[in-house]
Amino acid sequence: MAHLKVSSRSNPNAVAGAFAGVVRRHGRVEVQVVGAGALNQAVKAVAIARSMLAAQSIDIVCVPSFAEIEIDGKPRTAMQILVEQRTVETSMAPATSVVEGARVEELCSEATVDVVGAETGAAAPLVTKPVR
Numbered sequence: 001m002a003h004l005k006v007s008s009r010s011n012p013n014a015v016a017g018a019f020a021g022v023v024r025r026h027g028r029v030e031v032q033v034v035g036a037g038a039l040n041q042a043v044k045a046v047a048i049a050r051s052m053l054a055a056q057s058i059d060i061v062c063v064p065s066f067a068e069i070e071i072d073g074k075p076r077t078a079m080q081i082l083v084e085q086r087t088v089e090t091s092m093a094p095a096t097s098v099v100e101g102a103r104v105e106e107l108c109s110e111a112t113v114d115v116v117g118a119e120t121g122a123a124a125p126l127v128t129k130p131v132r
Helices: 012-026 036-054
Strands: 002-006 028-033 060-071 074-085 094-099 102-107 111-116 124-130
Touching: 002 012, 002 036, 012 028, 012 036, 012 074, 028 036, 036 060, 036 074
Parallel strands: 002 028
Antiparallel strands: 028 074, 060 074, 094 102, 111 124
């Protein structure tokens, strides 16, 4: 699996191209970021890469996690983001929900959503469990 590092100065379009290329070849890429600015650029790149890959009917998903790394001999907490191709079975599964009397079509693949607070008129979505 390819490992890429993204910084706060990284160009999201260039990073997205790298993500898309690696995902096309290997199906996944592991990304490492340190700091909010770097995380922001990486997430933008994931969104751009998703658009790039859509033309080939490839959808991606990202899974974030924490990692302890060492920079200049000092321990730091980094974010690792696994960006991988989503399988056809879990990708873009249509679901329908009703919110305040209106029918809303949603794309729901990773979790089921219940509406809470409907009795008070303050409906808010609540993720209840992952779907596998």
